[in-house]
Amino acid sequence: AKVKLVSGIQDSWVAFTYEAAEAVLKDERFVKNPRAVFPDVSEHELMPITHSMLFADPPDHRRLRSLVQRGFTPKMIQRLQGRIEEIAKIQVEQMKGKETVDLIADYAFPIPIIVICELLGVPPEDRLDFQRWSNSMVEINDDPSFYEQVEAHMKEFQLYIEQLLAEKRIHPQDDLLSELIRAEEDGDKLSVQELYGAIMLMIVAGHETTVNLIANGMLALFTHPEQLKKLKESPSLIDGAIEEILRFNGPVEFSTDRYAKESFTFMGKQLQKGDHVLVSLASADHDPAVFSEPDKLVITREKSPHLAFGKGIHYCLGAPLARLEGKIAIQTLLNTFPEIQINTALANLEWRQSFVIRGLKEPA
Numbered sequence: 139a140k141v142k143l144v145s146g147i148q149d150s151w152v153a154f155t156y157e158a159a160e161a162v163l164k165d166e167r168f169v170k171n172p173r174a175v176f177p178d179v180s181e182h183e184l185m186p187i188t189h190s191m192l193f194a195d196p197p198d199h200r201r202l203r204s205l206v207q208r209g210f211t212p213k214m215i216q217r218l219q220g221r222i223e224e225i226a227k228i229q230v231e232q233m234k235g236k237e238t239v240d241l242i243a244d245y246a247f248p249i250p251i252i253v254i255c256e257l258l259g260v261p262p263e264d265r266l267d268f269q270r271w272s273n274s275m276v277e278i279n280d281d282p283s284f285y286e287q288v289e290a291h292m293k294e295f296q297l298y299i300e301q302l303l304a305e306k307r308i309h310p311q312d313d314l315l316s317e318l319i320r321a322e323e324d325g326d327k328l329s330v331q332e333l334y335g336a337i338m339l340m341i342v343a344g345h346e347t348t349v350n351l352i353a354n355g356m357l358a359l360f361t362h363p364e365q366l367k368k369l370k371e372s373p374s375l376i377d378g379a380i381e382e383i384l385r386f387n388g389p390v391e392f393s394t395d396r397y398a399k400e401s402f403t404f405m406g407k408q409l410q411k412g413d414h415v416l417v418s419l420a421s422a423d424h425d426p427a428v429f430s431e432p433d434k435l436v437i438t439r440e441k442s443p444h445l446a447f448g449k450g451i452h453y454c455l456g457a458p459l460a461r462l463e464g465k466i467a468i469q470t471l472l473n474t475f476p477e478i479q480i481n482t483a484l485a486n487l488e489w490r491q492s493f494v495i496r497g498l499k500e501p502a
């Protein structure tokens with residue numbers, strides 16, 4: 139398919155098989171920074187988030203990732219366990235006594251949002267604004283006025299971050315944002331644009347993914363009642379269940395954009411410098427060459443080399459956090475409401491229109 143993402147792109151390719159998907163993700167001839175192949179691209183065409191690690195190539199990528207990585211070591215994430223359990227408990231308490239709840243709005247959404255806001259040092263009360271802004275970055279729409287709205291949202295988002303940073307510079311705290319500001323103030327480690335990019339990336343990653351791990355996971359369990367029963371009977375299967383949910387209904391459907399750094403032949407296809415390449419993580423994770431009965435949820439699969447968190451140098455930095463949150467959220471829900479069922483008459487089981495995110499639309 140020919141699509142115009144940034145001016146200059148000729149062709150667009152998609153890797154669908156597991157073999158091709160893994161090969162693209164690991165091959166550094168596919169670059170992430172559009173400026174590397176389109177030097178004339180204007181800042182106006184790109185979103186501020188393109189100054190983050192997700193859109194950077196080595197050596198910048200290493201520098202940007204290692205600064206944020208400090209706040210995301212598995213040890214630090216493990217320390218969050220008690221706090222995540224507390225947040226999940228507060229949310230289930232609020233649901234008790236109700237006959238029906240909106241599982242996304244009342245449960246799946248607040249947990250990861252509160253966690254990421256606390257980690258970053260951002261007021262969780264502003265979460266509806268974050269939701270609006272991050273939606274703008276991942277949704278697609280045929281309506282031309284939608285893109286005017288996206289631009290307006292990006293301006294609001296940027297203004298918000300400017301104010302937040304101004305405040306944090308005066309009153310630094312023990313949080314990731316203050317840590318990043320210190321790195322920026324230390325001189326050449328982080329430019330102001332990179333600081334903005336890092337904050338936007340963390341807010342978007344924290345809002346659009348784990349929410350769907352919890353919601354897509356519960357949907358997969360509801361539609362495979364024998365697997366749900368098995369999990370309730372043997373709670374120790376939860377780790378395998380989370381991996382299988384990530385494979386079966388992973389929250390990230392397509393990787394982010396990559397570009398061929400040069401012209402070369404890749405798996406028999408002739409690519410031109412600047413060609414746009416996407417990886418269908420969802421399709422790779424349903425490839426029968428790697429997963430037997432791929433369209434079935436089987437929480438006891440022996441081995442699952444799924445690509446839900448990507449692969450290679452851009453492998454998801456938040457994976458340990460997302461796994462822990464998903465595990466605690468689903469466990470707490472099943473322990474508190476063992477008879478939980480989906481109300482198909484009320485549930486809006488339509489998928490959102492997004493290239494990147496696989497998640498359900500919330501009821502209007």
Ligand code: HEM
Nearest residue numbers: 191192343344347348351393394447448452454455456460
């Ligand atoms: C990168 C998936 C949760 C932070 C990625 C990538 C995927 C992914 C597929 C690589 C994209 C590519 O190569 O094009 C997921 C899934 C999540 C999740 C499925 C939840 C279940 C999170 C969370 C955070 C996070 C909670 C942190 C708050 C990041 C960052 C990157 C990333 C910073 C960029 C890494 C880099 O470029 O080096 N994620 N993510 N993710 N994710 Fe996640």
